[in-house]
Amino acid sequence: MSVEPSTAAPFLEIEGVTKKFGGLTALDAVSFGVQKGEVTGLIGPNGAGKTTLFNVLSGFVPPTSGRVAFRGETVTGLRPHAIARRGLARTFQIVRPFPGLAVHENLAVGGLSNRVFDAGRELAGARAAAEQVATRVGLLPWMDRQATTLPHGLLKRLEIGRAIMTQPSLLLLDEPFAGLGGHEIDEVSGCIAELAAGGLTLIIIEHKLRALMRLVRRVIVLNFGRLIAEGSPQEIGANTLVREAYLGEKGAARLA
Protein backbone atom coordinates (compact mmCIF):
# COMPACT_ATOMS: atom_id res chain seq x y z
CA MET A 1 0.00 0.00 0.00
CA SER A 2 2.87 2.36 0.69
CA VAL A 3 4.13 4.38 -2.25
CA GLU A 4 7.30 5.25 -0.40
CA PRO A 5 10.35 4.26 -2.41
CA SER A 6 12.76 2.27 -0.29
CA THR A 7 15.95 3.50 -1.95
CA ALA A 8 17.01 6.76 -0.21
CA ALA A 9 16.83 7.65 3.50
CA PRO A 10 13.76 9.82 4.01
CA PHE A 11 14.15 13.59 3.88
CA LEU A 12 11.83 13.83 6.86
CA GLU A 13 11.53 10.88 9.20
CA ILE A 14 8.89 10.70 11.89
CA GLU A 15 9.46 7.81 14.27
CA GLY A 16 6.85 6.75 16.78
CA VAL A 17 5.78 10.26 17.70
CA THR A 18 3.36 10.30 20.62
CA LYS A 19 1.88 13.42 22.19
CA LYS A 20 -0.27 13.30 25.29
CA PHE A 21 -2.09 16.30 26.71
CA GLY A 22 -3.01 15.09 30.17
CA GLY A 23 -5.21 12.07 29.59
CA LEU A 24 -5.74 12.83 25.91
CA THR A 25 -3.52 11.13 23.39
CA ALA A 26 -3.34 13.61 20.51
CA LEU A 27 -0.75 11.61 18.60
CA ASP A 28 -0.28 7.89 19.07
CA ALA A 29 3.00 6.42 17.80
CA VAL A 30 2.83 8.11 14.41
CA SER A 31 5.57 7.06 12.02
CA PHE A 32 6.11 7.93 8.39
CA GLY A 33 8.73 9.36 6.11
CA VAL A 34 8.70 11.94 3.37
CA GLN A 35 11.06 11.97 0.39
CA LYS A 36 12.70 15.06 -0.97
CA GLY A 37 10.50 16.83 -3.49
CA GLU A 38 7.42 14.85 -2.47
CA VAL A 39 4.05 16.53 -1.96
CA THR A 40 2.09 14.80 0.78
CA GLY A 41 -1.48 15.40 1.92
CA LEU A 42 -2.37 15.01 5.57
CA ILE A 43 -6.07 14.46 6.17
CA GLY A 44 -8.37 13.29 8.90
CA PRO A 45 -11.35 14.46 10.92
CA ASN A 46 -11.16 17.45 13.24
CA GLY A 47 -9.16 16.60 16.35
CA ALA A 48 -7.28 13.81 14.61
CA GLY A 49 -3.94 15.37 15.56
CA LYS A 50 -2.93 16.89 12.22
CA THR A 51 -2.04 20.34 13.56
CA THR A 52 -0.49 18.79 16.67
CA LEU A 53 1.79 16.84 14.36
CA PHE A 54 2.78 20.09 12.63
CA ASN A 55 3.43 21.64 16.05
CA VAL A 56 5.71 18.75 16.95
CA LEU A 57 7.55 18.90 13.61
CA SER A 58 8.13 22.65 13.91
CA GLY A 59 9.20 22.45 17.55
CA PHE A 60 6.29 24.33 19.09
CA VAL A 61 5.20 21.29 21.08
CA PRO A 62 7.66 18.72 22.43
CA PRO A 63 6.53 15.14 21.77
CA THR A 64 5.90 12.93 24.79
CA SER A 65 7.97 10.28 23.03
CA GLY A 66 9.31 9.59 19.58
CA ARG A 67 11.75 11.32 17.31
CA VAL A 68 11.73 13.57 14.26
CA ALA A 69 14.72 13.63 11.92
CA PHE A 70 15.06 16.20 9.17
CA ARG A 71 17.75 15.76 6.55
CA GLY A 72 19.38 13.15 8.72
CA GLU A 73 19.50 15.30 11.86
CA THR A 74 17.32 14.81 14.94
CA VAL A 75 15.37 18.03 15.40
CA THR A 76 13.22 16.93 18.34
CA GLY A 77 14.02 19.20 21.27
CA LEU A 78 15.25 22.09 19.15
CA ARG A 79 13.55 25.45 19.57
CA PRO A 80 11.14 26.53 16.82
CA HIS A 81 13.49 29.16 15.40
CA ALA A 82 16.34 26.64 15.22
CA ILE A 83 14.16 24.20 13.31
CA ALA A 84 13.04 26.94 10.92
CA ARG A 85 16.71 27.85 10.34
CA ARG A 86 17.34 24.27 9.23
CA GLY A 87 14.82 24.72 6.42
CA LEU A 88 11.61 23.39 7.94
CA ALA A 89 8.98 26.13 7.70
CA ARG A 90 5.27 26.16 8.43
CA THR A 91 2.14 28.22 8.04
CA PHE A 92 -0.70 28.51 10.50
CA GLN A 93 -4.26 27.41 9.97
CA ILE A 94 -5.52 30.69 11.40
CA VAL A 95 -3.61 33.42 9.57
CA ARG A 96 -1.19 35.32 11.75
CA PRO A 97 -0.17 38.54 10.01
CA PHE A 98 1.97 40.84 12.15
CA PRO A 99 -0.41 43.68 13.02
CA GLY A 100 1.12 47.13 12.63
CA LEU A 101 3.39 45.92 9.86
CA ALA A 102 2.85 46.56 6.16
CA VAL A 103 2.65 43.59 3.81
CA HIS A 104 6.21 44.09 2.59
CA GLU A 105 7.43 44.26 6.20
CA ASN A 106 5.57 41.07 7.06
CA LEU A 107 7.36 39.36 4.20
CA ALA A 108 10.74 40.92 5.00
CA VAL A 109 10.63 39.60 8.57
CA GLY A 110 10.71 36.10 7.11
CA GLY A 111 13.98 36.84 5.33
CA LEU A 112 16.04 38.09 8.26
CA SER A 113 19.00 36.45 9.97
CA ASN A 114 19.51 36.39 13.73
CA ARG A 115 22.22 39.04 13.73
CA VAL A 116 20.76 41.91 15.73
CA PHE A 117 22.78 44.75 14.24
CA ASP A 118 22.56 45.55 10.57
CA ALA A 119 23.88 48.60 8.76
CA GLY A 120 20.91 48.37 6.43
CA ARG A 121 22.25 45.99 3.83
CA GLU A 122 20.48 42.95 5.17
CA LEU A 123 17.19 44.80 5.45
CA ALA A 124 17.56 46.00 1.87
CA GLY A 125 18.22 42.43 0.80
CA ALA A 126 15.13 41.20 2.63
CA ARG A 127 13.06 43.90 0.94
CA ALA A 128 14.30 42.81 -2.48
CA ALA A 129 13.55 39.18 -1.64
CA ALA A 130 10.09 40.25 -0.43
CA GLU A 131 9.37 41.81 -3.84
CA GLN A 132 10.26 38.55 -5.56
CA VAL A 133 8.18 36.43 -3.23
CA ALA A 134 5.28 38.89 -3.53
CA THR A 135 5.40 38.44 -7.29
CA ARG A 136 5.27 34.66 -6.87
CA VAL A 137 2.30 34.66 -4.51
CA GLY A 138 0.53 37.61 -6.17
CA LEU A 139 0.82 40.18 -3.38
CA LEU A 140 2.77 42.84 -5.26
CA PRO A 141 -0.12 45.34 -5.61
CA TRP A 142 -0.71 45.33 -1.85
CA MET A 143 2.83 45.68 -0.55
CA ASP A 144 2.28 49.00 1.26
CA ARG A 145 -1.00 48.03 2.86
CA GLN A 146 -1.21 47.30 6.56
CA ALA A 147 -1.31 43.52 6.57
CA THR A 148 -4.32 43.32 8.88
CA THR A 149 -6.42 45.32 6.38
CA LEU A 150 -6.06 42.62 3.70
CA PRO A 151 -9.01 40.40 2.87
CA HIS A 152 -8.78 36.80 4.04
CA GLY A 153 -7.80 35.39 0.66
CA LEU A 154 -4.75 37.62 0.46
CA LEU A 155 -3.83 36.87 4.07
CA LYS A 156 -3.65 33.18 3.21
CA ARG A 157 -1.17 34.06 0.47
CA LEU A 158 0.79 36.28 2.83
CA GLU A 159 1.02 33.36 5.23
CA ILE A 160 2.58 31.20 2.50
CA GLY A 161 4.76 34.01 1.15
CA ARG A 162 6.21 34.81 4.56
CA ALA A 163 7.10 31.14 5.09
CA ILE A 164 8.77 30.97 1.66
CA MET A 165 10.87 34.00 2.65
CA THR A 166 12.74 31.71 5.06
CA GLN A 167 13.88 29.69 2.00
CA PRO A 168 12.66 26.38 3.37
CA SER A 169 13.37 22.99 1.87
CA LEU A 170 10.29 21.52 3.57
CA LEU A 171 7.11 23.54 3.99
CA LEU A 172 4.19 22.50 6.18
CA LEU A 173 0.95 24.11 5.01
CA ASP A 174 -1.89 24.03 7.53
CA GLU A 175 -5.17 24.32 5.61
CA PRO A 176 -4.02 26.75 2.90
CA PHE A 177 -7.52 26.76 1.37
CA ALA A 178 -9.56 27.26 4.56
CA GLY A 179 -12.15 29.98 4.12
CA LEU A 180 -11.39 30.50 0.43
CA GLY A 181 -13.84 30.50 -2.47
CA GLY A 182 -13.41 28.48 -5.66
CA HIS A 183 -11.52 31.12 -7.60
CA GLU A 184 -9.22 31.92 -4.69
CA ILE A 185 -8.52 28.23 -4.16
CA ASP A 186 -7.40 27.96 -7.78
CA GLU A 187 -5.02 30.86 -7.32
CA VAL A 188 -3.45 29.60 -4.08
CA SER A 189 -3.36 26.09 -5.52
CA GLY A 190 -1.47 27.47 -8.52
CA CYS A 191 1.09 29.04 -6.17
CA ILE A 192 1.55 25.77 -4.31
CA ALA A 193 1.87 23.78 -7.54
CA GLU A 194 4.61 26.16 -8.67
CA LEU A 195 6.47 25.72 -5.38
CA ALA A 196 6.23 21.95 -5.77
CA ALA A 197 7.43 22.19 -9.37
CA GLY A 198 10.41 24.17 -8.07
CA GLY A 199 11.42 21.15 -5.98
CA LEU A 200 10.05 22.23 -2.57
CA THR A 201 8.93 19.35 -0.37
CA LEU A 202 5.44 19.93 1.00
CA ILE A 203 3.09 18.46 3.56
CA ILE A 204 -0.39 19.90 3.28
CA ILE A 205 -3.19 19.61 5.82
CA GLU A 206 -6.49 20.23 4.06
CA HIS A 207 -10.16 19.41 4.28
CA LYS A 208 -10.94 20.58 0.74
CA LEU A 209 -10.09 17.23 -0.75
CA ARG A 210 -10.80 17.90 -4.40
CA ALA A 211 -8.32 20.79 -4.41
CA LEU A 212 -5.84 18.84 -2.30
CA MET A 213 -5.84 15.81 -4.56
CA ARG A 214 -4.83 17.92 -7.54
CA LEU A 215 -1.59 18.71 -5.71
CA VAL A 216 -0.57 15.50 -3.99
CA ARG A 217 0.47 12.02 -5.07
CA ARG A 218 0.39 10.59 -1.60
CA VAL A 219 -2.02 10.96 1.30
CA ILE A 220 -1.63 10.16 4.98
CA VAL A 221 -4.74 9.78 7.10
CA LEU A 222 -4.85 10.40 10.85
CA ASN A 223 -7.74 9.48 13.09
CA PHE A 224 -7.73 9.87 16.89
CA GLY A 225 -3.99 10.48 16.73
CA ARG A 226 -3.26 7.31 14.79
CA LEU A 227 -2.00 6.88 11.28
CA ILE A 228 -4.77 4.74 9.82
CA ALA A 229 -3.89 4.79 6.14
CA GLU A 230 -1.24 5.91 3.71
CA GLY A 231 -1.29 5.73 -0.05
CA SER A 232 -2.20 7.35 -3.33
CA PRO A 233 -5.45 9.35 -3.51
CA GLN A 234 -7.09 6.41 -5.32
CA GLU A 235 -5.97 3.96 -2.68
CA ILE A 236 -7.19 6.22 0.11
CA GLY A 237 -10.56 6.67 -1.60
CA ALA A 238 -10.95 2.92 -1.77
CA ASN A 239 -9.94 2.32 1.83
CA THR A 240 -12.95 1.28 3.90
CA LEU A 241 -11.33 2.35 7.16
CA VAL A 242 -10.88 5.88 5.84
CA ARG A 243 -14.41 5.96 4.44
CA GLU A 244 -15.83 5.09 7.81
CA ALA A 245 -13.60 7.43 9.81
CA TYR A 246 -13.59 10.52 7.67
CA LEU A 247 -14.58 10.57 4.04
CA GLY A 248 -18.05 9.10 3.89
CA GLU A 249 -19.24 7.90 0.50
CA LYS A 250 -19.41 11.36 -1.01
CA GLY A 251 -15.89 12.24 0.04
CA ALA A 252 -14.58 8.99 -1.32
CA ALA A 253 -16.16 9.82 -4.66
CA ARG A 254 -14.08 13.02 -4.74
CA LEU A 255 -10.88 11.02 -4.54
CA ALA A 256 -11.81 8.63 -7.31
Place this chain on the structure above:
Amino acid sequence: MSDLRQTTPEARLGGGHALRRYWSVLLVPLIGLIGWFGSQPVTITLLYGATWAIYTVGYDMFSGFSGRVNLGYAMFPATAAYVTAVLSARLKFSPAISIPAGIGAALLLAVLVGALTLRITGIYFALSTAIIPLALFQLTHVFGKFLGGEEGIWGVPPIFTDPRLDLVVILLILGVSMCFALWYVRSKAGLVLRAIQGGELTAQALGLNTFRFLFVSLLASSMIGATAGAYLAHFQMLVAPEILHIITTLQIITFAQIGGPGTIVGPVVGSFLLVNLNEYLRAWTDLRLFVYFATLVLLLRFSPDGVLVPVARAIRRLFLRPDAPSGPGGS
Protein backbone atom coordinates in the same frame (compact mmCIF):
# COMPACT_ATOMS: atom_id res chain seq x y z
CA MET B 1 -8.70 55.51 14.96
CA SER B 2 -5.57 55.90 12.94
CA ASP B 3 -2.82 53.48 13.71
CA LEU B 4 0.24 55.14 15.09
CA ARG B 5 2.55 52.70 13.36
CA GLN B 6 1.20 53.53 9.94
CA THR B 7 4.01 55.72 8.78
CA THR B 8 5.22 55.53 5.24
CA PRO B 9 7.03 52.29 4.53
CA GLU B 10 10.22 54.08 3.47
CA ALA B 11 10.53 55.71 6.86
CA ARG B 12 9.79 52.42 8.56
CA LEU B 13 12.16 50.12 6.77
CA GLY B 14 15.29 52.18 6.99
CA GLY B 15 14.97 54.16 3.79
CA GLY B 16 13.89 57.77 3.55
CA HIS B 17 15.84 60.94 3.91
CA ALA B 18 18.08 61.22 6.94
CA LEU B 19 16.72 64.67 7.72
CA ARG B 20 13.18 63.33 7.83
CA ARG B 21 14.28 60.56 10.11
CA TYR B 22 16.25 62.64 12.57
CA TRP B 23 14.65 66.12 12.34
CA SER B 24 13.16 65.75 15.79
CA VAL B 25 16.63 65.80 17.37
CA LEU B 26 16.68 69.53 16.48
CA LEU B 27 14.46 69.93 19.53
CA VAL B 28 17.51 69.32 21.68
CA PRO B 29 19.58 72.42 20.74
CA LEU B 30 16.38 74.46 20.87
CA ILE B 31 15.82 73.39 24.47
CA GLY B 32 19.49 74.09 25.11
CA LEU B 33 19.08 77.68 23.95
CA ILE B 34 16.03 78.22 26.14
CA GLY B 35 17.83 76.72 29.11
CA TRP B 36 21.04 78.66 28.51
CA PHE B 37 19.41 82.06 28.26
CA GLY B 38 16.52 81.42 30.60
CA SER B 39 16.45 82.06 34.33
CA GLN B 40 17.95 79.49 36.68
CA PRO B 41 14.60 77.87 37.61
CA VAL B 42 13.90 77.42 33.89
CA THR B 43 17.33 75.84 33.40
CA ILE B 44 16.78 73.45 36.27
CA THR B 45 13.31 72.49 35.13
CA LEU B 46 14.69 71.72 31.67
CA LEU B 47 17.52 69.76 33.27
CA TYR B 48 15.01 67.48 34.95
CA GLY B 49 12.80 67.46 31.86
CA ALA B 50 15.72 66.25 29.76
CA THR B 51 16.60 63.59 32.34
CA TRP B 52 13.04 62.23 32.23
CA ALA B 53 13.09 62.49 28.45
CA ILE B 54 16.18 60.26 28.33
CA TYR B 55 14.43 57.72 30.57
CA THR B 56 11.39 57.69 28.30
CA VAL B 57 13.53 57.30 25.17
CA GLY B 58 15.18 54.28 26.78
CA TYR B 59 11.83 52.90 27.90
CA ASP B 60 10.15 53.52 24.55
CA MET B 61 12.82 51.98 22.34
CA PHE B 62 12.22 48.66 24.07
CA SER B 63 8.64 48.59 25.35
CA GLY B 64 7.09 50.88 22.72
CA PHE B 65 8.25 48.59 19.93
CA SER B 66 8.33 45.09 21.40
CA GLY B 67 5.09 45.54 23.34
CA ARG B 68 6.87 44.08 26.40
CA VAL B 69 5.85 46.50 29.13
CA ASN B 70 8.84 46.98 31.40
CA LEU B 71 7.27 48.14 34.66
CA GLY B 72 10.68 48.19 36.31
CA TYR B 73 12.51 50.39 33.85
CA ALA B 74 13.50 52.84 36.61
CA MET B 75 15.76 50.20 38.14
CA PHE B 76 18.36 50.88 35.44
CA PRO B 77 18.81 54.62 36.03
CA ALA B 78 18.39 53.94 39.76
CA THR B 79 21.18 51.36 39.89
CA ALA B 80 23.47 53.61 37.88
CA ALA B 81 22.65 56.53 40.19
CA TYR B 82 23.23 54.52 43.36
CA VAL B 83 26.51 52.99 42.26
CA THR B 84 27.75 56.35 41.04
CA ALA B 85 26.73 58.00 44.30
CA VAL B 86 28.35 55.35 46.48
CA LEU B 87 31.58 55.51 44.55
CA SER B 88 31.85 59.27 44.50
CA ALA B 89 30.23 60.34 47.81
CA ARG B 90 31.34 57.44 50.01
CA LEU B 91 34.51 56.17 48.37
CA LYS B 92 35.65 59.49 46.87
CA PHE B 93 36.19 58.26 43.34
CA SER B 94 36.25 60.84 40.58
CA PRO B 95 33.29 61.12 38.17
CA ALA B 96 35.50 59.65 35.45
CA ILE B 97 35.27 56.40 37.39
CA SER B 98 31.96 56.69 39.23
CA ILE B 99 29.85 57.39 36.12
CA PRO B 100 31.17 54.56 33.90
CA ALA B 101 31.00 52.20 36.89
CA GLY B 102 27.38 53.19 37.53
CA ILE B 103 26.48 52.55 33.91
CA GLY B 104 28.37 49.25 34.01
CA ALA B 105 26.44 48.16 37.11
CA ALA B 106 23.16 48.93 35.36
CA LEU B 107 24.31 46.90 32.35
CA LEU B 108 25.09 43.98 34.62
CA LEU B 109 21.63 44.29 36.17
CA ALA B 110 20.05 44.39 32.69
CA VAL B 111 21.88 41.18 31.76
CA LEU B 112 20.47 39.47 34.86
CA VAL B 113 16.97 40.91 34.41
CA GLY B 114 16.92 39.98 30.73
CA ALA B 115 18.09 36.44 31.37
CA LEU B 116 15.48 36.03 34.12
CA THR B 117 12.42 37.71 32.65
CA LEU B 118 12.50 37.76 28.86
CA ARG B 119 11.34 34.17 28.47
CA ILE B 120 8.30 35.06 30.57
CA THR B 121 5.55 36.25 28.25
CA GLY B 122 2.49 38.44 28.58
CA ILE B 123 1.39 40.07 31.78
CA TYR B 124 3.82 37.99 33.84
CA PHE B 125 6.75 39.68 32.13
CA ALA B 126 5.42 43.06 33.24
CA LEU B 127 4.77 41.68 36.72
CA SER B 128 8.26 40.25 37.12
CA THR B 129 9.89 43.49 35.95
CA ALA B 130 7.74 45.40 38.44
CA ILE B 131 8.92 43.21 41.31
CA ILE B 132 12.69 43.47 40.80
CA PRO B 133 13.01 47.18 41.70
CA LEU B 134 10.90 46.51 44.81
CA ALA B 135 13.49 43.93 45.83
CA LEU B 136 16.28 46.41 45.12
CA PHE B 137 14.43 49.03 47.17
CA GLN B 138 14.58 46.65 50.12
CA LEU B 139 18.33 46.34 49.61
CA THR B 140 18.76 50.08 50.04
CA HIS B 141 17.29 49.60 53.52
CA VAL B 142 19.02 46.33 54.34
CA PHE B 143 22.37 47.93 53.60
CA GLY B 144 21.12 51.21 55.04
CA LYS B 145 24.46 52.20 56.52
CA PHE B 146 26.07 52.16 53.14
CA LEU B 147 23.14 52.93 50.84
CA GLY B 148 21.50 55.50 53.10
CA GLY B 149 18.16 53.76 53.70
CA GLU B 150 15.24 56.16 53.52
CA GLU B 151 17.55 59.16 53.44
CA GLY B 152 19.37 58.11 50.32
CA ILE B 153 22.93 59.13 49.60
CA TRP B 154 23.79 62.78 50.13
CA GLY B 155 26.89 64.71 49.30
CA VAL B 156 27.60 63.51 45.80
CA PRO B 157 30.05 66.11 44.48
CA PRO B 158 28.73 68.13 41.54
CA ILE B 159 30.72 68.16 38.31
CA PHE B 160 29.83 71.75 37.41
CA THR B 161 28.72 74.63 39.62
CA ASP B 162 26.71 76.19 36.79
CA PRO B 163 23.54 74.17 36.10
CA ARG B 164 23.65 75.42 32.52
CA LEU B 165 26.71 73.23 31.93
CA ASP B 166 24.89 70.26 33.43
CA LEU B 167 22.07 71.00 31.03
CA VAL B 168 24.49 70.93 28.11
CA VAL B 169 25.82 67.53 29.18
CA ILE B 170 22.39 66.03 29.78
CA LEU B 171 21.12 67.40 26.46
CA LEU B 172 24.11 65.86 24.71
CA ILE B 173 23.15 62.53 26.27
CA LEU B 174 19.55 63.11 25.15
CA GLY B 175 20.59 63.98 21.60
CA VAL B 176 22.84 60.95 21.24
CA SER B 177 20.21 58.70 22.83
CA MET B 178 17.51 59.97 20.47
CA CYS B 179 19.74 59.47 17.41
CA PHE B 180 20.66 55.99 18.52
CA ALA B 181 17.07 55.04 19.39
CA LEU B 182 15.69 56.48 16.14
CA TRP B 183 18.28 54.57 14.17
CA TYR B 184 17.77 51.38 16.16
CA VAL B 185 13.98 51.18 15.95
CA ARG B 186 14.00 51.80 12.22
CA SER B 187 16.77 49.29 11.64
CA LYS B 188 16.30 45.59 11.25
CA ALA B 189 16.19 45.13 15.04
CA GLY B 190 13.22 47.53 15.28
CA LEU B 191 11.36 45.61 12.61
CA VAL B 192 11.92 42.39 14.52
CA LEU B 193 10.75 44.02 17.79
CA ARG B 194 7.53 45.14 16.07
CA ALA B 195 7.08 41.64 14.67
CA ILE B 196 7.52 40.26 18.19
CA GLN B 197 4.83 42.64 19.39
CA GLY B 198 2.58 41.31 16.62
CA GLY B 199 3.22 37.67 17.46
CA GLU B 200 6.30 36.28 19.11
CA LEU B 201 5.59 32.65 18.23
CA THR B 202 4.98 33.58 14.61
CA ALA B 203 8.34 35.33 14.51
CA GLN B 204 9.96 32.22 15.96
CA ALA B 205 8.32 30.11 13.28
CA LEU B 206 10.15 32.30 10.76
CA GLY B 207 13.49 31.37 12.30
CA LEU B 208 13.93 34.40 14.53
CA ASN B 209 15.60 33.93 17.88
CA THR B 210 13.23 36.37 19.55
CA PHE B 211 14.98 36.07 22.91
CA ARG B 212 18.22 37.31 21.42
CA PHE B 213 16.58 40.39 19.86
CA LEU B 214 14.71 41.20 23.07
CA PHE B 215 17.84 40.70 25.16
CA VAL B 216 20.08 42.98 23.11
CA SER B 217 17.31 45.57 22.88
CA LEU B 218 16.78 45.50 26.64
CA LEU B 219 20.49 46.08 27.21
CA ALA B 220 20.54 49.02 24.80
CA SER B 221 17.39 50.42 26.39
CA SER B 222 18.85 50.11 29.89
CA MET B 223 22.10 51.85 28.87
CA ILE B 224 20.22 54.98 27.81
CA GLY B 225 18.45 55.40 31.14
CA ALA B 226 21.55 54.39 33.09
CA THR B 227 23.64 57.13 31.50
CA ALA B 228 21.12 59.75 32.62
CA GLY B 229 20.84 58.15 36.07
CA ALA B 230 24.59 58.19 36.63
CA TYR B 231 24.79 61.85 35.68
CA LEU B 232 21.69 62.68 37.75
CA ALA B 233 23.51 61.53 40.89
CA HIS B 234 26.12 64.22 40.30
CA PHE B 235 23.97 67.17 39.31
CA GLN B 236 21.32 66.41 41.92
CA MET B 237 24.10 65.78 44.46
CA LEU B 238 22.01 63.05 46.05
CA VAL B 239 20.15 59.84 45.25
CA ALA B 240 16.94 59.03 47.06
CA PRO B 241 15.34 55.57 47.16
CA GLU B 242 12.10 56.91 45.65
CA ILE B 243 13.72 56.50 42.25
CA LEU B 244 13.12 52.75 42.69
CA HIS B 245 9.40 53.18 43.32
CA ILE B 246 7.07 51.93 40.66
CA ILE B 247 5.79 55.51 40.50
CA THR B 248 8.98 56.49 38.70
CA THR B 249 8.35 53.99 35.93
CA LEU B 250 4.64 54.82 35.86
CA GLN B 251 5.55 58.46 35.25
CA ILE B 252 7.87 57.41 32.43
CA ILE B 253 5.01 55.40 30.95
CA THR B 254 2.62 58.35 31.33
CA PHE B 255 5.03 60.66 29.51
CA ALA B 256 5.50 58.11 26.74
CA GLN B 257 1.78 57.45 26.52
CA ILE B 258 0.88 61.10 26.20
CA GLY B 259 3.48 61.64 23.51
CA GLY B 260 2.78 58.53 21.51
CA PRO B 261 4.45 55.25 22.45
CA GLY B 262 6.60 53.61 19.81
CA THR B 263 7.66 56.92 18.26
CA ILE B 264 10.71 58.01 20.36
CA VAL B 265 9.89 61.66 19.57
CA GLY B 266 6.47 61.71 21.21
CA PRO B 267 7.77 60.48 24.56
CA VAL B 268 10.50 63.17 24.53
CA VAL B 269 7.99 65.94 23.92
CA GLY B 270 5.63 64.39 26.46
CA SER B 271 8.36 64.41 29.11
CA PHE B 272 9.24 68.07 28.61
CA LEU B 273 5.59 69.13 28.57
CA LEU B 274 4.68 67.28 31.73
CA VAL B 275 7.81 68.11 33.69
CA ASN B 276 7.16 71.77 32.94
CA LEU B 277 3.54 71.35 33.89
CA ASN B 278 4.78 69.86 37.16
CA GLU B 279 6.37 73.18 38.04
CA TYR B 280 3.03 74.95 37.76
CA LEU B 281 1.34 72.23 39.78
CA ARG B 282 4.13 72.07 42.36
CA ALA B 283 1.86 73.29 45.14
CA TRP B 284 -0.40 70.27 44.83
CA THR B 285 1.98 67.31 44.47
CA ASP B 286 -0.41 64.59 45.51
CA LEU B 287 -3.20 65.80 43.31
CA ARG B 288 -0.74 66.08 40.45
CA LEU B 289 0.03 62.36 40.58
CA PHE B 290 -3.67 61.62 40.81
CA VAL B 291 -4.26 63.65 37.66
CA TYR B 292 -1.36 61.90 35.92
CA PHE B 293 -2.49 58.44 36.68
CA ALA B 294 -6.14 59.16 35.95
CA THR B 295 -5.01 60.59 32.62
CA LEU B 296 -2.90 57.50 31.98
CA VAL B 297 -5.85 55.19 32.47
CA LEU B 298 -8.09 57.33 30.25
CA LEU B 299 -5.42 57.42 27.55
CA LEU B 300 -4.98 53.67 27.65
CA ARG B 301 -8.72 53.32 27.22
CA PHE B 302 -9.42 56.00 24.64
CA SER B 303 -6.17 56.75 22.87
CA PRO B 304 -3.72 53.86 23.19
CA ASP B 305 -1.55 55.39 20.44
CA GLY B 306 -1.00 58.51 22.52
CA VAL B 307 -1.94 62.08 21.77
CA LEU B 308 0.87 64.35 20.59
CA VAL B 309 2.32 62.39 17.69
CA PRO B 310 -1.00 61.18 16.25
CA VAL B 311 -2.39 64.72 16.44
CA ALA B 312 0.76 66.15 14.85
CA ARG B 313 0.53 63.59 12.05
CA ALA B 314 -3.12 64.33 11.46
CA ILE B 315 -2.39 68.07 11.25
CA ARG B 316 0.48 67.48 8.87
CA ARG B 317 -1.67 65.29 6.68
CA LEU B 318 -4.49 67.85 6.67
CA PHE B 319 -2.58 71.05 6.03
CA LEU B 320 0.98 70.58 4.98
CA ARG B 321 0.87 67.87 2.38
CA PRO B 322 -2.69 67.72 1.17
CA ASP B 323 -1.94 65.62 -1.88
CA ALA B 324 0.66 63.36 -0.31
CA PRO B 325 -0.58 59.80 0.03
CA SER B 326 -1.86 59.07 3.49
CA GLY B 327 -0.32 56.21 5.45
CA PRO B 328 -0.85 52.73 4.12
CA GLY B 329 -4.32 51.55 4.86
CA GLY B 330 -5.62 55.12 5.06
CA SER B 331 -7.34 56.36 8.16
